[in-house]
Amino acid sequence: MPRARASSDVFNAIGDARRRDILAFLAPEARPVGDIAAALRLAQPSVSKHLHVLRHVGLVHVRREGRQMFYRTNIEAIRPLHEWMQTFERFWRHQLARVKERAEASSQGGDTRDSDRTNR
């Protein structure tokens, strides 16, 4: 079986960096397609295709105004992602606590060496 479609769910839809850019751009207020293309320096067909994917998973809403289509990010749709991340909250805190401990311990010695991935 090939990879899941980008438009299959939110997890796959946000895999593309351009789509994340678009979501950020459309978060504050609705914008027409042309504005997105201009702001992000993308070709119009490309933007339309990305919007198609985003709309399919509910990450954007559309509203027509004359010949323009105003898109707007629908934050509510990232809830599955938010909830998925929350399942890790406990472990997240544990690890953060350990990182903090080591940081404080090493600040005593003055050695600022970081990023050894070895744990345990």
Place this chain on the structure above:
Amino acid sequence: MPRARASSDVFNAIGDARRRDILAFLAPEARPVGDIAAALRLAQPSVSKHLHVLRHVGLVHVRREGRQMFYRTNIEAIRPLHEWMQTFERFWRHQLARVKERAEASSQGGDTRDSDRTNR
């Protein structure tokens, strides 16, 4: 240009549902590959391939113990995702507030009709 590789970053790596299952399974404690395959009912080669992707983006750590390889979720690595989501926090709250308002308003009327989202 084709789609970005699954192993290119965290955003793409978590696109696969099986990999998310694996991450959840490995969050509490390290486990050998065989355990993962058995618990999630996946073929061993499949698990190894998924682990390869996860390790490449830093989402898991490995430790050898005899002939077994113990994998463990590295929550720290989802930080980029966490930070990306935080950029939407403001708007998230705005929308939540609106949703709440409407919920309270409609609870007066008593109609409990909810919208069906298209998530999985």
Place this chain on the structure above:
DNA sequence: TTGACATATTCCCTATTGGGAATATGATTC
């Protein structure tokens, strides 16, 4: 060393991607 066990890698396969260019649909104005 040989054999059994645990994991990793390779090969074959089909579906999907996202970009560019061209074209189609839709809406507005003259």
Place this chain on the structure above:
DNA sequence: GAATCATATTCCCAATAGGGAATATGTCAA
């Protein structure tokens, strides 16, 4: 109606993904 602006869709293309099956690598036990 015709011309024009805004957006959507289609076609062509190279590059994966991920499953299954087979095989390779690595480690321990006798």
